[in-house]
Amino acid sequence: MYVxxxxxxxxxxxxxxRMVLFSLFTGSGAIFVYSYLGWQWVAIPWLPVSLIGTATAFFVGFKNNQSYDRxxxxxxxxxxxxNHSRSFGxxxxxYAYKSSSQTSDFDKDVKIMIYRHIAWLYAMKMAMSxxxxWEHKDRASKRQRNTLHGKQVSCDIQIEKYLGASEHAALENKKNLSTQILDLQSQHLAKFRHAGGVDAYQHISLQGIISNLYDEQGKSExxxxxxxxRQYATTSNLFIFxxxxxxxxxxxxxxxxLGKxxxxxxxxxxxxxxxxFLFMEYVGDISENPFEGLLNDVPVATIVRNIEIDLxxxxxxxxxxxxxQPFFGALF
Amino acid sequence: MYVxxxxxxxxxxxxxxRMVLFSLFTGSGAIFVYSYLGWQWVAIPWLPVSLIGTATAFFVGFKNNQSYDRxxxxxxxxxxxxNHSRSFGxxxxxYAYKSSSQTSDFDKDVKIMIYRHIAWLYAMKMAMSxxxxWEHKDRASKRQRNTLHGKQVSCDIQIEKYLGASEHAALENKKNLSTQILDLQSQHLAKFRHAGGVDAYQHISLQGIISNLYDEQGKSExxxxxxxxRQYATTSNLFIFxxxxxxxxxxxxxxxxLGKxxxxxxxxxxxxxxxxFLFMEYVGDISENPFEGLLNDVPVATIVRNIEIDLxxxxxxxxxxxxxQPFFGALF
Amino acid sequence: MYVxxxxxxxxxxxxxxRMVLFSLFTGSGAIFVYSYLGWQWVAIPWLPVSLIGTATAFFVGFKNNQSYDRxxxxxxxxxxxxNHSRSFGxxxxxYAYKSSSQTSDFDKDVKIMIYRHIAWLYAMKMAMSxxxxWEHKDRASKRQRNTLHGKQVSCDIQIEKYLGASEHAALENKKNLSTQILDLQSQHLAKFRHAGGVDAYQHISLQGIISNLYDEQGKSExxxxxxxxRQYATTSNLFIFxxxxxxxxxxxxxxxxLGKxxxxxxxxxxxxxxxxFLFMEYVGDISENPFEGLLNDVPVATIVRNIEIDLxxxxxxxxxxxxxQPFFGALF
Amino acid sequence: MYVxxxxxxxxxxxxxxRMVLFSLFTGSGAIFVYSYLGWQWVAIPWLPVSLIGTATAFFVGFKNNQSYDRxxxxxxxxxxxxNHSRSFGxxxxxYAYKSSSQTSDFDKDVKIMIYRHIAWLYAMKMAMSxxxxWEHKDRASKRQRNTLHGKQVSCDIQIEKYLGASEHAALENKKNLSTQILDLQSQHLAKFRHAGGVDAYQHISLQGIISNLYDEQGKSExxxxxxxxRQYATTSNLFIFxxxxxxxxxxxxxxxxLGKxxxxxxxxxxxxxxxxFLFMEYVGDISENPFEGLLNDVPVATIVRNIEIDLxxxxxxxxxxxxxQPFFGALF
Amino acid sequence: MYVxxxxxxxxxxxxxxRMVLFSLFTGSGAIFVYSYLGWQWVAIPWLPVSLIGTATAFFVGFKNNQSYDRxxxxxxxxxxxxNHSRSFGxxxxxYAYKSSSQTSDFDKDVKIMIYRHIAWLYAMKMAMSxxxxWEHKDRASKRQRNTLHGKQVSCDIQIEKYLGASEHAALENKKNLSTQILDLQSQHLAKFRHAGGVDAYQHISLQGIISNLYDEQGKSExxxxxxxxRQYATTSNLFIFxxxxxxxxxxxxxxxxLGKxxxxxxxxxxxxxxxxFLFMEYVGDISENPFEGLLNDVPVATIVRNIEIDLxxxxxxxxxxxxxQPFFGALF
Structure with a gap:
């Protein structure tokens, strides 16, 4: 996110x-054909061009709107x-607060679960990266990603740190890491309840927050x-070309x-x-996939870190x- | 979904x-009538044509927007x-977790219910297919469907596998299979509660997830x-013609x-x-029905499989x- | 709903x-005045006409969009x-499931309540019809309604069938039948709970579904x-005229x-x-009121029947x- | 609401x-300056006018859309x-239903609370009026309001009637009457619970409906x-002028x-x-504030009365x- | 908020x-180059200009729409x-209402929690200011902010007043004050429950409101x-230039x-x-960031004060x- x-x-x-090069080429081409080759008929009437322009404008506008919405x-x-992370914490x-003395044990459980939640956040971040x-994979984009994300600690290390080595290993072959972390969380909550850490209603209420987290995970995925x-995106490109x-x-x-x-x-x-026109199209293009890790995308790393701090x-x-901190004017 | x-x-x-053929025909027709038949009056003023173009553009644009939204x-x-499937699992x-020893029996119930949930997913997939x-039924679409879906195991077999043969048979004549599977699920939950598998609050909470599943089922249907x-779709077609x-x-x-x-x-x-213009219209046309099983549709089979794996x-x-895996560049 | x-x-x-007749009349009128009366000044400049066309297009487009949304x-x-009906059933x-023997009595209550729910559906259908x-009341619309709905059993009879004669009579003078049926449902649930049919939590959960039904009823009304x-609709008509x-x-x-x-x-x-332009306007016009009982409206009868079957x-x-079944290509 | x-x-x-007068004035003015003063240069090129027209059309269209949405x-x-009122009733x-004999006392409480709810509705109506x-305060609008609302019983009297004189007096100096009525309602529910009118879960469920009512109150306010x-509204006016x-x-x-x-x-x-153009702008203008009490506004009085009847x-x-009943074709 | x-x-x-100065400059420049320097070719054809105008109009319109939505x-x-604040109060x-005598102690807790809620409101206001x-930081904006907000009591003082000095000090170094105040609130509620101030269900219901407040806090942030x-905003600026x-x-x-x-x-x-065109762009520009504290922004101070009064x-x-009270026609 550029700030x-x-x-x-x-x-x-x-x-x-690149756009300038392309248009220099088409412009000179037209003049070359008209003046040097003397094909006067290439000075075509404006009407068909303008009709195509209308359709193009519609598609580019549509794409820009939808990219913004995405x-x-x-x-x-x-x-x-x-929000749900703060609520969960x-x-x-x-709920785990107890007036009696047996607290210390429960406190450990609470800490493990909150740490596991942070591990879930890093698992989500990893999935998003x-x-x-269909994402941009040209050399320039790769260079940009390297610059922006190169110095971050890898998600894998963070997940292991917050999850503990043994739990991390047990999840290694799962197809969807985040899903299984939330399932572990649910199992832990159930045990916590049976141990007396929370009562029956609190258990259901906390499991409800897990459901909310499943919702947001699914939406993000x-x-x-x-x-x-792709049919809309391709059409937009074809028309503009x-x-x-x-x-x-x-x-x-x-x-x-105007005169020769x-x-x-x-x-x-x-x-x-x-x-x-090309710039207009390009602005939509770079806003289309909000999790590409580029300049204009959702700053997942920043958000995850802020939640980590709060918890x-x-x-x-x-x-x-x-x-x-912003880097080259961008949070990432 | 093309990827x-x-x-x-x-x-x-x-x-x-087809579009190219159509336009070659109208274009040559106009020249034929003008030059060979010499009907010079067919070179009609642009104004009425442009007005119709405006109305057409509005309708096609509207259709494209709504198709995308759908x-x-x-x-x-x-x-x-x-999300609800993962939450349910x-x-x-x-909730069924017990610290005591009687677990094994409850575990069987849990497994049956989760399997029944997967059966519900396949029943939904079948309903969507x-x-x-009003869907595309031309030969080309049929061929496309065959290619994309031909190798999948039929939903019927999957449902029977996950539901068990006897339950499957009992539901055979029901008008809406998915509705009745969720009803069975509700009945099973009730029995599970009475057997002590979950407590009263957990029962209500799980039944609440069943309600959510009914919601999503109804929305999909x-x-x-x-x-x-159809009045909008037909108008769009008439106007473009x-x-x-x-x-x-x-x-x-x-x-x-420009010169003869x-x-x-x-x-x-x-x-x-x-x-x-025809391509613009067509792009909306093939995005209109998201469950046709064609190239640009919601990849129901992929989603169902992913949930199956998670559960x-x-x-x-x-x-x-x-x-x-993607097939010819598409998930389906 | 046309299918x-x-x-x-x-x-x-x-x-x-009717549109063709109108435009034949204005077209011939213009030629008559110009050629026969020789009032050459009626060949007015295009500019003011085009400005009015722009405003008209905006209003017609706006109306079409909003009609679709409605x-x-x-x-x-x-x-x-x-969805809520299935969840309720x-x-x-x-919730009423009991492992003990006293079931049969409760089963009767359940059946009465589900029947009353179907009565509520028919009461809603009656209210929508x-x-x-501000709805279309020309002869053609009336004829269409008669054809589409003539053979259905009247809502009144269905309500009486599902509600029972005495309850039906008691509600006769109520201003809003559906509201009072849901109130009866609430009262019955309360009695059902006191009789032991459901427990305290289940009671609240079911009453919550009643609240959802009140929501949907109110939205539909x-x-x-x-x-x-009407200020937008009238303006759209004035401008197009x-x-x-x-x-x-x-x-x-x-x-x-072009030549005399x-x-x-x-x-x-x-x-x-x-x-x-008239057709474009008309398409919005016939989509404006989704409960008129005409060709393009929400097929309330079909939906009610499907829920009836499920329950x-x-x-x-x-x-x-x-x-x-569809009739003349439409569900109604 | 015009019906x-x-x-x-x-x-x-x-x-x-007024619009006609204005345009007669500008039209004659242009002719006067051109023909009588002979300032031929006032026949300015169309291009700059058309550009301003485009911007104007955008703003008026935007305003109309947003007015409709509001x-x-x-x-x-x-x-x-x-809906929430019916659910509450x-x-x-x-919930207050009891099989035992102590009902009559609770019935009185129920009636007081439902009456207080109606008082809340009238308090809301009063706040909306x-x-x-920034609302229309010209003489014509005032006359219209008087005609439409003159014969209604004043909200103050209705509130006193449904709240009882003493409670009404106690709330007199509160800054926000509706907020405090719902607070009274909450207090009464708490006492009702302690008296055994409802149980703990029902209490929370009813308090939840109070929360919903706070939501709708806040949205309406x-x-x-x-x-x-105002920056958008003013710009729309400036541009059209x-x-x-x-x-x-x-x-x-x-x-x-065309000829002199x-x-x-x-x-x-x-x-x-x-x-x-002026009419188009005006249509948005009179739809902008839905609670002005004029011809096209939300018919608060009618809605309040309908809820009153239902309860x-x-x-x-x-x-x-x-x-x-509609009055001069409008509900109000 | 201008009223x-x-x-x-x-x-x-x-x-x-500033806009007038800019356009005087470009206008005179064009005439100077054309007449004095005699570069007749600067009278360029309208077509390319008009195409750029179209793209500009699209972007400015898009920006205005989204600014309004924001x-x-x-x-x-x-x-x-x-709404949630009133519900919470x-x-x-x-819930804390007791029929017995021990009320006075609980009343103190209630007051502390409601005061802490007001402190949270001021912490939110502070975060928003x-x-x-990317906000406007020119001298004029600063002057405007000073005029509008100069006389208000600083948020810090209000927070300390409502939170108490010791609690305020303990939170001083936290990264996100509002988050930690709601966490304190949660802890207090837990203690309140253990002391018997509310029962188990009420506790969960109140904690649910805290979750709602976390939601709104996060949305506002x-x-x-x-x-x-910024890619859209920059493009809009580039194109208009x-x-x-x-x-x-x-x-x-x-x-x-027209004549020399x-x-x-x-x-x-x-x-x-x-x-x-510049004004149109500017209207979007000043509506883009709703929490800048300028003339057209969300009147956070007014809203916070109104909640404070209600509580x-x-x-x-x-x-x-x-x-x-409005100040220079604006609430702030």
Missing amino acids: KRYLSPLIVYYYSW SWEARKIWGSIT AALRA QRTS RIKNTPFP VFLTLLPFGLLPQFVE EYLLLLIPFNMIVSWV IEMLQEEKVPQKL | KRYLSPLIVYYYSW SWEARKIWGSIT AALRA QRTS RIKNTPFP VFLTLLPFGLLPQFVE EYLLLLIPFNMIVSWV IEMLQEEKVPQKL | KRYLSPLIVYYYSW SWEARKIWGSIT AALRA QRTS RIKNTPFP VFLTLLPFGLLPQFVE EYLLLLIPFNMIVSWV IEMLQEEKVPQKL | KRYLSPLIVYYYSW SWEARKIWGSIT AALRA QRTS RIKNTPFP VFLTLLPFGLLPQFVE EYLLLLIPFNMIVSWV IEMLQEEKVPQKL | KRYLSPLIVYYYSW SWEARKIWGSIT AALRA QRTS RIKNTPFP VFLTLLPFGLLPQFVE EYLLLLIPFNMIVSWV IEMLQEEKVPQKL
Whole structure:
């Protein structure tokens, strides 16, 4: 998640240079064919180009809207994970509170369960950082991911730290780690109840929070594992390619009218217009998958760390981890 | 659900060839009537054509938006089914946990109920794979379905496997299989409670999850059995047909102006524009019914299998089924 | 609810003929005034007409969107009624399950309550089939309603059948029948609990389902009794009337340019454009009130019958009513 | 809430006459300056006018959409108030039901609480009928309010009637009457529980309904007390004023072209276009605040009365109040 | 939150003067280059400018819509905080009600908890008034904040007042104050239950309200700490800058046609159009972050004070704080 007021010019440049090259090529191509080859008929009427432009605009707009909705939904889900985590911590500790003396034993259980919850958070983070077949995998994206995430402690280590080595090993071959951690949590709660740590109603109430966590886990996996429908995305790309290929030819008559000596003006103007449309499309493209680990995505690492801090502060422990700081203007 | 970054060119071709033929026909027709028959008045003014284009664009856009919403809602419902299934498994096992020795008997009940839940999932899958009167039933769609679903074990067999033969037989004549499976589940829970497997509060809490499952079942059936309103869909089709029939005639004056020798350029440009509009419409069309079992639909089989794996792993069984793999770039 | 892939041409014709007549009239009128009366100034500039067209398109589009949302919301509500009904049936039977021998008495109570629930469904259906002051009441609509609903058993008879004659009589003068049936249900549940049929927690849980049913009832009544805001609907109509009256005059200059001998072409083209706009408006108009009992409305009778079947199958009764079949391509 | 199919012509006239005057003035002004003063340059190019028109259309459309959403949300809230009220009445009576003889005392408590609930409804109605600083306060609106609401019994009297004089007096100086009535209700429920009227679980369940009522109260107050953001509303007004002032000058070249003798045609056409845009804006304007007590608003009085009837019928009282009838085609 | 019907002209002026300067500059620049330098080719064709205008309009419209949604969502969250606070107050007091004599002690606990809740509100207000890196930080905004908030008692003092000095000190170094206050609340509730203040079910029900408060806290923090995606915001700014720079050149041909002597008319018309687009963009810009503490934001201080009043009135205390009054037409 980028957190400065405006994207830095460097980022804009970095996003734009391919687009500029493409439009320089189409613009010069049109002039070359018209002037040097003398194929005057390539100065096609504007009407068909404009109709394609309309359809393109619709699709790009649609994609941008839905990309925004997807990333906002993803942000909401991780917001809910924050809320349910705090609720779980506060409720578990409150329910386990005992006025009598046998507390110390229960306190240990509470701590194990809250630690296991943090392990679940890191398991979720790990699941979100897998690569899917529709995400950006070009070299630049990989470099970006390395820069942003390279210095973090790996999820695996964090999970082992909070789960304990033996439990971690037992879960190794499970298909879905997070699901099984919550199942362990449920089993532990059941034992905790039988040991007298919580009563029957509190048990059900805490199990209800586990259900809520299953909900948010499932929602997060849904967005991670369901792409923006590829038929819409592909169409958006196809249309923009067709449109921008025809554009300089459709602009030709306008600039021919202006006078032969100004024909070269077509190139910068075609470039500006093409850049605008490609950039518009690209903005949707980089917002489509909110868990790619890139500049504009949901800052899962930051959120997980903030919850970790809140829970560890609830346990009154002395060593509280540090908040993550923006890096190149982004939280990640 | 298609999972590669872009639809393969083959699929685009496969979707497009009818559209190209149609537009070649209208384009040549317009030229034939204008040049050979010499009916110059068919070069009609652009204005009425453009007005119809506006109405068409509105309807197609509306249809595309709603189709997306329908398929996203369907995906959300099956996400919820995942979440409630995991909650059900974890909670049932936790509630049935006993510190005393009588466990083994209760364990059998738990296993039967979790198996019955998997049977319910397959019953839901079967219900979603029925054909309705408004779904695509052309030969190509049938071939696609056969290819994608041909190798799966039939739902009926899976249901029998997880439900047991006698229970399966007793439900045979019921109008709605899934409804009655959840009713059986409720009855079993009641007996389980009376046998001491769960206490009174846990019983109500588990029955609450059954209610949630009824909710998701009903939502899924609603989308399956309620088409995108046919008055909107039909209108969208009518308008696009009227618009594309008039289009080449409306483009005629533009190309006539360009010079008689370039008149044939009308044909490719009419084709590109027609293709763009038809493709736009078609993208909505194939996203309209999320449970048709085609390339872009909700991957019910994959989701059901993933839940199956999670539940069977919870039961610590040794033989865990395999995840489904993408086939021709699609999960199904 | 229409369930074929496309509206039959007959329905399109039946919806369209008035529109065609209207546009023939305005088109001929424009030509008459221009050619025969020779008032050349009626060939007004296109600009003001186009501005009104824009406003009209906005309103018609807005109305279509909202009409769709209203009918989809209505469908969702009746989907929820289905889900809560099944939950109610399954939970009530599960909670009333007893291992001891006194069952038979409780079974009777359960049956009475489930029957009363079906009576509530028919009371809801009856409430939805009242006519309000803003619904279509032309002769054609009445004829359509008679054809679609004429053969159904009247709700009154069904209510009496499922409620019993004495209870039915006691409710006769109540302002809102459904509300009072659910109140009776609540009273019966209370007595059932005191008789030992369910325990204290189960009682509250079942009463919670009654609350959910009150919610869905109220939502359904809200859509039934609150029209799409008349100020928006009226404006949409006013604008389309103004626009289509000016349209042929705005088109005149275009066709005059084409040549005097082709002036009559104005009539078919004005007709097509007018038809497109009127049809677009009409599609929203017939989707606006989802409980009118017409071709495109929520199929309340079908849904009620399906729930009836599910509940009666739960009771293991032998005589299960038949599903309703599509009639002239529509469920109703 | 207007309940006839179309707004009566009188209302349209009443809404429109100021707009017509304004546009007559701008139209004549343009002609006067152009023809009599001979300032030919006032026939400005259409392009800048059209750009402003686009921005205006966006803002007016946005405002109309949001106004609709606000009034539909308000209607939903009052629908929920209906549902929770019925649930409260039915549940309270069911929970207080006793098989033993001590009923009569509890019945009195139930009646007091249901009466207090009706008092809460009237307190809510009173809160909704306060005037805020952004509502319509012109003379015509005041006259309309007087006509529609003049004959109703004042809320104060109803509250006193249902609350009893002493309780009413005790609440007199509270800042938020409805909040404190629900607090009284909570206190009464607590006493009722301690007296044995309901048990511990029922108490919590009923208190849960009180929480729901607090929710709906707060939502209703939110819409009442938060205007449609004034920065958007003001911008919409500014833009429409700028646009309609420039419009006749932008239309001038069109009508000049038509011929000098037809220049006066500008006046009616400018009028129609201006009226369309102003009317469009006005429709949003009068739908913006759903609790103004005017023609198109949420019919709070009618809803409150309907709930009153339902609750009093539940109590089996003999004197049931009458439903409110539409007045000049509107429920209020 | 601005509460007068229209923004005062002063505010419009204050928002607009920079825009006017910018457009005067671009307009004069275009004329200077065209007339004085005689570079006639700068009178570029309208088409590319119009295409960029379309993309700009899309982005600005999108931003305005989402800004509105963000601020309405923020308002809803604080509405929910109101509702849950009232529910908490009413339920806590009702549950703690005892018929016996030991009340006075419990009353003290109730008061401490309700006071702590008010402290939580002020902690939330304080969190919302931190500045983030994407909010407006120009001198004018700072001055506005000082004027609006300068006279309020600082949150810190209020928190200390309601929390008590010792508890306040203990929380000083916590990373998230509000989270830890709710945790304290949970601990207090647990002790209260063990002391007999509430029973087991009431305890769980109250802890459920704490969970709801965690939810609303997290939602509010989400909107505060997640900016409107900067890639969309930056694009909107870039496009409007490109568009308005090209605009006067695109308008040149229109005014050249009008006649050389009227060329200067370009300046006012360019100004009006530029102002309209910049103002439109700005309206979204100032609605984007609903917790900036500026004129159009969610009036957190007012809402917190209203809840404070309601809760203190529930406690029947004599000294009730005053409602906040609008200041320069705004609640804040």
